[in-house]
Amino acid sequence: KADLSSQDTFMCVSAAKPSLGSATTAAIAAAAALLASLFLAPPPSAFHVLSSVFDIRHLDDALAALYLWPNAEMAAEGNLVGWCLTSECMDQAFVVRVTELTLLGGSRSSEALGFSVPDITVGDYSLLTFVLSVLISGVLVNLAMLLSDLIARLLFTRFDASKCSLPSVLPWPDPAGNSKPFDVPVPEASEEQLASFLAFRGVALPATDAARREAAAREAISYMAELFDRKHDDWCYRHYALREKGLAFPYRAPFMDDWNFYGETSAHLRPVGNGQIIFALHHAVEGFMMPLLYFWTHNPSYFFFSMYADMGVEAYDTLAMLYRRWTGRDHTLTRHHPAVDHILTPHHLFGVFFETLALMGGPGISKTFMFHVEASAHASGVFILAAIVMHQTPAQSWPRFLYRFQKCVVAAIVACRVIWWIPVAAGSLRLAYAYSGDFPAWLAPYGIRGLGHSFPLLSPVFLFSLLLIGFYTHFNADQLQYNLKLLRKAAARVRAANEAEKPAPAKPPPAALAGPAQRKSPRLAAASA
Numbered sequence: 001k002a003d004l005s006s007q008d009t010f011m012c013v014s015a016a017k018p019s020l021g022s023a024t025t026a027a028i029a030a031a032a033a034l035l036a037s038l039f040l041a042p043p044p045s046a047f048h049v050l051s052s053v054f055d056i057r058h059l060d061d062a063l064a065a066l067y068l069w070p071n072a073e074m075a076a077e078g079n080l081v082g083w084c085l086t087s088e089c090m091d092q093a094f095v096v097r098v099t100e101l102t103l104l105g106g107s108r109s110s111e112a113l114g115f116s117v118p119d120i121t122v123g124d125y126s127l128l129t130f131v132l133s134v135l136i137s138g139v140l141v142n143l144a145m146l147l148s149d150l151i152a153r154l155l156f157t158r159f160d161a162s163k164c165s166l167p168s169v170l171p172w173p174d175p176a177g178n179s180k181p182f183d184v185p186v187p188e189a190s191e192e193q194l195a196s197f198l199a200f201r202g203v204a205l206p207a208t209d210a211a212r213r214e215a216a217a218r219e220a221i222s223y224m225a226e227l228f229d230r231k232h233d234d235w236c237y238r239h240y241a242l243r244e245k246g247l248a249f250p251y252r253a254p255f256m257d258d259w260n261f262y263g264e265t266s267a268h269l270r271p272v273g274n275g276q277i278i279f280a281l282h283h284a285v286e287g288f289m290m291p292l293l294y295f296w297t298h299n300p301s302y303f304f305f306s307m308y309a310d311m312g313v314e315a316y317d318t319l320a321m322l323y324r325r326w327t328g329r330d331h332t333l334t335r336h337h338p339a340v341d342h343i344l345t346p347h348h349l350f351g352v353f354f355e356t357l358a359l360m361g362g363p364g365i366s367k368t369f370m371f372h373v374e375a376s377a378h379a380s381g382v383f384i385l386a387a388i389v390m391h392q393t394p395a396q397s398w399p400r401f402l403y404r405f406q407k408c409v410v411a412a413i414v415a416c417r418v419i420w421w422i423p424v425a426a427g428s429l430r431l432a433y434a435y436s437g438d439f440p441a442w443l444a445p446y447g448i449r450g451l452g453h454s455f456p457l458l459s460p461v462f463l464f465s466l467l468l469i470g471f472y473t474h475f476n477a478d479q480l481q482y483n484l485k486l487l488r489k490a491a492a493r494v495r496a497a498n499e500a501e502k503p504a505p506a507k508p509p510p511a512a513l514a515g516p517a518q519r520k521s522p523r524l525a526a527a528s529a
Contacts (some may be wrong), residue, residue, distance in 0.1 A: 034477070043100065069083070083369070093361045117248050133315075134312045145275065149271070152274065155261065164256045170197065174226065177248035187218070215230045228266070251489050258397060271330075276385040280382050280389075280507040284378070286374060288382075290306035314347075315334065318345060346475050383412040400494055406483065418476070428469060436459035437456030438452060
């Protein structure tokens with residue numbers, strides 16, 4: 001049967017050969033006609049090509065329903081949903097000026113003490129203010145890292161040797177995935193186990209039993225921290241640098257003493273947790289406090305503070321990543337594995353350049369729209385950063401709480417970085433497209449005009465906006481994938497806790513001994529009958 005089908009296929013191909021030349025001739029003629037039409041008629045504009053796929057008015061209506069961008073009806077009523085779409089506002093957008101900022105002086109009596117610093121401004125963007133924000137952010141970040149480490153040492157380094165355990169096998173098997181806790185409590189360890197473990201760690205055997213048990217407990221804490229540190233770094237390198245798939249996600253063993261969790265964390269991973277807490281507080285200020293104050297008071301100072309504070313922190317962290325790559329010294333805020341840089345860098349660059357474009361646009365950019373972008377990114381960012389910390393704390397011992405919290409994290413990511421991000425990204429591209437070419441006709445009464453590019457989709461403004469949005473979308477996808485893994489880990493711990501709480505199955509009662517008549521074989525029973 002297979003031979004017949006292959007023979008039929010051969011026959012069909014053979015029968016088609018005579019028409020091959022005519023088909024090639026027809027294809028050449030069609031291509032020539034297409035090229036001739038392109039030369040004889042002007043190419044269609046990008047707007048007409050886009051309109052042939054979908055009506056852009058539907059996009060305007062969808063964005064208007066979310067109060068991100070006005071449509072024709074709203075513009076006719078004078079409702080521009082926070083956008084200043086007048087010629088006065090647009091004339092100030094992307095205007096470059098060279099100014100001077102006078103410091104330590106200004107009055108005639110103190111002119112000798114004062115000095116001027118040159119500054120370049122584009123719209124509302126000030127280069128000098130940005131540089132100062134980066135410097136101030138660098139100082140504050142490093143001070144905050146020192147302070148958070150001091151507070152954590154005071155609160156969560158309660159060493160108690162009686163709560164520690166030693167490994168019964170040396171070296172301790174630590175396969176990929178979940179780490180296993182040590183299984184020999186220090187108070188129950190024999191002298192031989194203490195001596196063997198301390199020799200394995202290269203520690204001289206103390207003279208007294210109490211000193212031996214304390215030294216073994218401290219070494220057990222260090223050994224567990226080293227094991228997880230090695231596993232975590234290996235996973236980060238293989239997942240982010242080598243792009244390997246299907247790796248078991250690393251999850252540390254439960255802490256020996258919950259009140260000593262900071263003491264049981266390695267010196268390498270402690271700054272990671274501190275950095276996430278500081279970054280989460282920064283996100284809370286930028287994503288909650290500043291938008292609320294602006295919407296309540298309509299004071300633009302809160303907007304400018306939010307923009308420059310966010311740009312300063314993320315620009316500093318990006319420069320610190322480069323400094324770490326050159327020198328090996330880590331002064332970053334996030335303190336992640338260097339292999340994660342290619343994920344964090346697009347995130348930081350999106351924030352810095354997107355906010356820079358917003359400030360350069362001056363009053364022509366809606367502050368309400370920018371706070372929509374800020375709030376959605378930073379609100380979910382607080383949850384993402386808190387999740388990284390939470391899974392490295394005694395919350396591991398509360399599997400149901402951790403599972404519910406992780407569900408909230410994933411829900412925040414889906415809501416802010418998937419569902420809400422789609423219209424925000426579409427609105428950003430819509431504005432870049434209109435500004436690059438020309439604004440819709442229904443905005444003509446306001447006297448505004450775009451840059452007049454014949455192909456707005458290929459304009460630098462649109463392509464740069466598209467690149468930034470692509471960077472941030474990639475980062476959002478990675479964060480969703482990472483937190484779904486944490487959710488699966490939390491769900492597995494809930495299942496394990498439920499199994500552990502199930503009562504042990506009752507043992508069946510022992511069978512009654514059979515009597516002499518019952519012990520007879522069927523043949524003997526039949527014979528006796």
